[in-house]
Amino acid sequence: MLNFFVLSPEIRLLAVDIDGTLLNPQFQISHADLAALRRMHGEGVEVVLVTGRRHAFALPIAQELGFDLWLISSNGAVTRSLHGETLYRDLFPAVTCRELFSVMMEFRNHAVLTFDIEHKGALVLEHMRDLTSSIQRWLEKNMQYIEFVVPIEEALTSDPVQAMFCGPMERMRKAVATLKGSAMKDRVTILRTEYPLRDLCIVDVLNQGCSKGHALQRWASHRGIPREQVMAIGDNFNDVEMLAFAGLPFIMGNACEELRRNGWRVTLPNDQNGVAAAIAEVFGTLTV
Numbered sequence: 001m002l003n004f005f006v007l008s009p010e011i012r013l014l015a016v017d018i019d020g021t022l023l024n025p026q027f028q029i030s031h032a033d034l035a036a037l038r039r040m041h042g043e044g045v046e047v048v049l050v051t052g053r054r055h056a057f058a059l060p061i062a063q064e065l066g067f068d069l070w071l072i073s074s075n076g077a078v079t080r081s082l083h084g085e086t087l088y089r090d091l092f093p094a095v096t097c098r099e100l101f102s103v104m105m106e107f108r109n110h111a112v113l114t115f116d117i118e119h120k121g122a123l124v125l126e127h128m129r130d131l132t133s134s135i136q137r138w139l140e141k142n143m144q145y146i147e148f149v150v151p152i153e154e155a156l157t158s159d160p161v162q163a164m165f166c167g168p169m170e171r172m173r174k175a176v177a178t179l180k181g182s183a184m185k186d187r188v189t190i191l192r193t194e195y196p197l198r199d200l201c202i203v204d205v206l207n208q209g210c211s212k213g214h215a216l217q218r219w220a221s222h223r224g225i226p227r228e229q230v231m232a233i234g235d236n237f238n239d240v241e242m243l244a245f246a247g248l249p250f251i252m253g254n255a256c257e258e259l260r261r262n263g264w265r266v267t268l269p270n271d272q273n274g275v276a277a278a279i280a281e282v283f284g285t286l287t288v
Contacts, residue, residue: 010228011045011230011231011283012225012229013045013046013231014045014046014047014048015049015230015233016048016232017051017234017239017242019051019052019053019193020195020254021233021234021239021270021274021275022049024270024271029061029064030276032273032276033276034066036280038065038067041065041067046223047069048069048070048071049061050212050215050232050239051071052074052075052193052202052204052238053073053074054073054074054161055073055080056145057141057142058071059082062082063082069081070219072216074162075204075210075211075212076214076216077091077092077162077206078090078116079219087219087222091160092161092162092163092206094156094159094160096187096207097113097153097163101151101153103179103184104165104175104178106178107165107167107171107174107175108126109126109127109129109130110130110167110171111126111165112125112131112165112166113155113162113164114164115158115161119145120147121145121147121155122145123147124147124152125146125149125152126148126150126151126152127148131166135166135200163205164204165202165205166202167200175203176190179203186208188205188206188207188208189205189206189208190203190204191203191204191205191238192238194237211242212239213241214241216230216232216245226247227245227246230247230248231246231247231248232248233250233251233252233267234249234250234252235252235254235255237259240259240262243262248282249265250266250267251267252267253266253267253268253269254269254270265278
């Protein structure tokens with residue numbers, strides 16, 4: 001018995017989030033999800049990974065897929081191939097970032113700056129005292145890139161990719177409220193990613209108009225693919241703009257109830273091969 005895909009001619013581009021979507025709770029790609037994506041690629045559907053991770057931290061996941069593809073990283077700020085070719089960078093002006101830290105003085109102990117380099121100084125913190133319990137695993141994996149600068153504004157000798165605030169959900173909701181209540185709210189993009197089981201919220205502050213959705217739209221236009229032929233799968237608040245752009249959006253079953261009420265198709269959770277399930281729902285299988 002042989003199972004194979006019956007391709008839908010309407011979908012030419014598949015955008016997939018990484019954390020909470022492609023990766024299961026063990027931070028691995030399931031065999032079913034991996035096989036589904038490889039079959040999609042083999043049948044001519046372009047796959048692009050769209051993630052809040054910086055490019056270097058997302059690269060091993062992309063390489064695991066086993067085929068050539070592009071990465072939209074840092075929530076849309078950088079679009080780059082596996083081989084390092086850059087299509088677009090949407091950096092956060094240093095002058096705006098300086099103003100941000102002035103507005104967010106109360107939350108600067110939760111702050112991380114990200115720069116588009118791949119050596120020490122790619123990530124800049126003042127200290128880790130208020131970060132360790134929230135993002136311990138992330139800190140450990142990125143120690144070779146971390147530089148400590150006090151005050152953090154002194155690191156702004158060039159434009160960063162983004163500023164990030166990490167901490168408990170209630171604390172970060174206050175941070176978002178503070179920023180949205182400031183005069184800066186219309187000059188930046190504020191994206192949040194929440195992990196309730198870990199009591200962790202990551203608030204990314206990027207250049208105005210920068211998001212996964214804007215980057216995916218730019219990539220689709222570059223490839224000559226209309227939005228009606230774009231499918232996207234995500235699970236968190238930072239995926240909203242991407243899902244809103246896609247002609248065929250899927251939200252993961254492990255997403256919060258608020259997101260699952262948006263009217264998008266709901267696939268299985270990330271511990272039940274949700275990516276493969278979404279692909280099967282659209283493309284189907286044929287048994288002969």
